[in-house]
């Protein structure tokens with residue numbers, strides 16, 4: 001007799017994946033944000049209160065960490081960048097930093113909220129929400 005069971009996904013990774021896609025970490029189908037980075041709560045699909053997760057400064061912190069390593073690291077490592085004219089270095093890196101930061105911020109904030117959902121690290125003062133639904137990924 002063989003019993004096949006589907007592997008149970010780690011809720012933290014499941015929440016991270018859903019948050020990176022800017023989807024509700026509870027149901028994976030509703031949008032997580034209203035506009036750029038304003039959390040949409042409750043979720044229009046499942047009614048989960050996504051505002052109970054405190055992303056606060058974690059999203060900008062991890063975004064700055066990523067962009068800093070991606071953009072500033074090469075500036076410190078490659079000598080041909082040191083020898084280039086300053087107008088060329090600033091003219092290329094500053095727009096790159098701006099674009100990367102604006103693109104990564106909602107993704108990272110979604111990942112932070114998704115990770116908090118997976119760890120059940122919700123704000124204590126909020127009313128409880130419906131239990132996690134077995135949504136699609």
Ligand SMILES: [Zn+2]
Pocket residue numbers: 024025026027028029030043044045046047048
């Ligand atoms: Zn939802």
